[in-house]
Structures are given as C-alpha cells and as structure tokens.
Amino acid sequence: MLLEDETGAVLGAVPAYLKSHSQGEYVFDHSWADAFYRAGGDYYPKLQISVPFTPATGRRFLIGPGINREAGLQALAAGLVQVCQRTGASSVHATFLTKGEWDGLGDLGYLQRTDQQFHWENHGYESFDEFLTDLASRKRKAIKKERREALCADGIEVEWVTGPDLTEAHWDAFYGFYMDTGSRKWGRPYLNRNFFSLINERLAERTLLILAKRHGRYIAGALNFIGSETLFGRHWGCCEDHPFLHFELCYYQAIDFAIANGLKRVEAGAQGAHKLARGYLPATTYSAHWIAHEGLHQAVADYLEQERFAVERENEALADQAPFKKGD
Template identity: 65%
Template sequence: MATMTVEAAGSLEPVAREAWDALANPGWRVGQGGRAMREANCGWPPGSEAAFNPFVTYDFLRALEEAGCVGERTGWHPRHLLLRDGSGDLIGAAPAYLKTHSKGEFVFDYGWADAFERAGGRYYPKLQISVPFTPAQGPRLLAGRDPTGERRELIAKALVALAKETNASSVHATFLEPADFAALVAAGYLARLDVQFHFTNEGYATPDDFLAALASRKRKQVKRERREALANDITVRWLVGDDITEAHWDAFYKFYMDTGSRKWGRPYLNRRFFSLLGERLGHSTCLMIAERAGRPIAGALNFIGSETLFGRYWGCVEDHPFLHFEVCYYQAIDFAIAHGLKRVEAGAQGGHKLARGYEACETRSAHHIGHPGLRDAVARYLEAERREVVMHREALNEMAPFRKDLGSENE
C-alpha cells in the first residue's frame, strides 16, 4: 500500500457509518432497527463468512458517545484509529480510547499501574482498544476482507504510533478474536490469556437434548433449579426488536441500577443509552424479562450475533431462589438452541456458571508496553500467568457437568 494516512477521530460522528460497518462486520449490513442481514453475493467462499458482532457496529459505539457514557468526565476519551488509502477511502480502523484509569475493562492491570507509578513512572493515559464496559470477544483490528493480514499488521503498528503521539504509556487490546490476537503478537505485543464461561451448542435440537448430555446428578440439579425459579407464578418473556418498549427499558434500567450500585458503585451506562440501543440495534437485542402477576421483577439484557448470544446485564427488584440462574443462564441456552446459535458468552467471571452447562474457555488480550523496564517485568509475569491460566482452565473443565461417556448415565 504505497500511500496511506493514519488519523485519530475524537468521535465516530464524522465517520461514514457504512464505511465503518464494512470493516467491522464484512459481509453484513445493519438494517432499520438494528437487524443484521448477510449481504447477497458478498464474495466470501462457502463456509468462511465472517460472523456478525453487534458490539463493534457503528450504531453501538456511537450510541455510547451520544449518551455520554464515554467522553468527557468518564475517563474514556475516543481516539478511534482510522487508516485511509491514497483516495481517502477507509481501509482499516480500531475502536480506541485514551484512558485515565482502568475501570470498565475486565482485564485487570491495576498491579502494573501501581508498580510503575511507585517506581516513578506515569502509567496513565493509556490507549485501550476495546468495546467499553463489554467483556465479549469480537473484532478489534477492523480490516474488512483482509486475506493476507496486511491491514491488520498496519493497524497494529499504527496503534503504537498513536500511543506515542498521545503520550500514552501502553496499548491494550482486549477480548480478541484469534486473527487479531495473532497479528498483535506477531507485531511484538505481549500475549495474555484468561478464562470465561461459555455454553457451546453441540447441535441440540431442543433444551431436552442439552439436558440429556448432562450427568444424571447435574441434570436433576438443573431441573430443580429451573422449577424453583419459576415456582412463585413467575414467567419469563423474550423481547426482541419492536417488542421492546420504553416501558420495558424503564423497568430494565431499574434492575441495572440496582445491580450496578451493589456491585461496582457507579453504573457505567445511563438511561438514554438504552433508548438509543432499542432504536438503532433493537433487532440485535434480546431483553429477557421475568414477571410476577404481570409486574416486571427481573431482567437480563443479551445481544444477538450471527453465531453467539452475548449475555451482558442482569438485575432484579425481588429476590427469588435461582431466578438469576434461570434468567441469565438457562433462558440464554434455550434461546441459543431455539435460534441455532453456536454459543452463549455469559460475561466475565463466575465459576458458578460451570455447573449450569457452561465450560471454561480461553480469552485473549495483547499489550504493548512502551517503557523497557516495565515491559520486561510484565512479560515475565505474563509468561507465568499463561501457564497458570491453561492449567486452571483444564482443571475447571474436568469438573464440567457433562457426561464423561455419552453411552451411559454418569452419576
């Protein structure tokens, strides 16, 4: 690529929506109300179509900006990387934020920051390549159709240059898909691994097929929990697209605020964001609402990809045994099976998900540290941490609730 320009945008507002989405979700377009539609004759070989990810769409990221969830006074300052060819066409991008803290990332570097600053260094600002407040895997080096990997390589290098230009100590790209992870590591970034709990749909035709794959004792436990969760005349509804009204968002926002206030003190998202979400990405959103006597008492917000249901937020105004498990985990499995989705990503942390049919899966991030001394220390730490993570994941999956031998009952 003989002539290119690199720029950092303080907002997505001046960026063409269609150009961004063509890089973020090649082969897909987002229609009215957020319905993801595969493009006809998109040019992908059979079986190799890129998956649709709602979090990197223009509409999702722009809604965060318009609602004020990122920007001034939040510590998340947009610096989206834009790579253009000689004609000015957008050929690469990355959702990037200059950050003055490490909140809302779910890949923790507080220890690195503390050690560096106690040694006299300045860790913040740093450059974060991620979707704010979203511990879900997805594209980060937005390169469209990039069969050679050349554009990813250019974006990886441009991010380091952007960090230097903005006096950022480091670059952190989190919850990476394998291709982006490989490109960043090849460019000299440090590799980090972690574990999340995901449900894998092994071609189940019905929820009963999933139950049949569990060991007998675990199957009985799941049935009991689901029965008790709905014992007090509680019903759960799936709401998608136009079925979600402002009244539903009002109810869900109360749930979200209750959980956020108890868990991390100050919730990251505001009420306006949810209205924008419903307006622009409603058909990529599934709101699961639990009701008792016609009154909403709990809910979980999920996002619908072409292959994955992403579980994000939960809350309630009434406590009932196992209702959290029912609305967040079991209903998500039912939805994935009913819609032929390959997996459910149920968010960060939570070893309790293992007993509910979720397995420990690897997540990846990559980090470029500018200061040589800090880089060496972090590299040594990550080498040891990667070994521990691999052993931990293997040990967790030894305790998975599935039958060891599908030819016989496994108590």
C-alpha cells in the same frame, strides 16, 4: 486510526480510545498502573482498543478485502506504537482479540495475555431437554430442580421481549433492576437511563430482554444482545430475591433462546465459575499489550508468562469438572 494507500483509499482501520483510567475493560491492569506510579512513572494516558464495557471477543483490527492480513496487521500495530509516542501514552492495550490477531500481535512483539470466560455451546440441540441428556445424571437432576424452584415460585412467569415489542416501560423496569442490583453489588452502575432508550432506538432487533413477572409486575430481568451466531449476556438485575431466579433468567432461558433461534453459543459475560455446573464451559480470551517503558515491559512480560500458564491449567482443571457425561 486508518491505514491508507497513496491515493487515500482506506485499506484498514482500528478504533482506539485515549484513556485516563482503566474502568470498563474487563481485562485488569490496575496493578500495572499502581506499580508504575510507585516507580515514578505515568501509566495514563494509555491507548485502548476495545468495545467499551463489553467483554465479547471480536475482530479489533479491520483489514479490507484483498489486503494481505499479515501485512495489514503489521502496519496497524506499528501505527499504534507511533500514536502512543506522539500522544505521550504509556502503552497500547488490545482486548478480547480473536486468536489470529493475538498470535499475529505476539509475533510483532506485543505482550500476550489470556483470561477465562464460560460459554455454552449448541451441539445441534432441538430442545433444552435434549441438552440435558448430555449431562451426567446428578447434574441433570440438579438443573431440573433449580428450574422447577425458580419457575414455580409464587406465580413467576418469564417473557422474552425483543424487536418492536420492546417499549420504554420495559426499559423503565429493567433500569430499576440494574440500578438496584448494581448499587448493592458493585457500587457504581455506569449506564444512565438514556442508554437503554438508545438501545431501543438503534438495536431493538438485536436486543433480547428476558423478564420475570409476578402478580402482573416485573421483578427481574436479564439483558442480552443477539449476534449472528452468539447470544451475548450482559446485565442482570432484580427487585425481589427468589431462589435460582438469577440462574434461570441469565443461563437457562438464554440456552432456551439460543436453541429456539439456532444460535451456536451463549457467552454469559465475564468470569463466574458457578456457570460451569449450568453447562457453560471454560473458554480462553485473548489480549495483547505494548508498553513503552522497558522496565515495566519486562516486569509485565514475566508476570504474563506465569499468568498464561495458570489460566491454561485452571481451564484444564475446570473442564475436567464439567457436568457432561464422561467420554462424550
């Protein structure tokens, strides 16, 4: 949806999808859809503002330079409601917003939702060992033990592959890991083989594969995307099980890469309180929702008020259990 002036010049934009399901969003509203269906309503289609299959925070409402951001956001938010009304959609869902967008949409009457991820922050570390010095002794020893057991197991070697070094052979191996692990864990892997070739064609310089090899054969891998300040962990898979190899490839090697390349943080995907012990701290994520039906709007509003409180309390409790030295 575009925001234009009287001459047709584009002042702002927001990408949106008209969806007939709630798959691939990482902000779950299935229970809202079920409740509305039981009450005789049609929740789908709905209007979704997101990066598909990607639980990464970023700007969703794009406003041109020199344009008042508050006025631009207000115009785009009102325009989305009009699109909803014209298409018969039940609702608008803007997910993984920046905090500023979330605040602004809340002021405009959108329902506000929070959730939780775990992020590692780089405090100017020169090495992984320097990062470990910030941890409590017991946690530091536990991580060192996990890394030793993962990397010393029967000749396992780890490679970082990015840019022009990425080949179709690498993607063949990773796709095998993805399909095997996804089929066992989730049941419906949704990315096809061509997707990974398109990554290689268009995003190779922004793509990092962390691969484990044993006896000359790749056995596991983690797919990451390299942002200007952040390493985004996306998918993991393996064809052999080895203790702590998942933690090594997805969390510790990601930290190593971020330190070596001066990145400020690692976002290791959605959910997972087990990341806390590996130095990843709870971070709040934000979404905003407009619902046309007054009854469903009020029911969701009541639920979200309780959910926001619960997310805040859980983040505070988890932060108290962080592996870092107390008082630092």
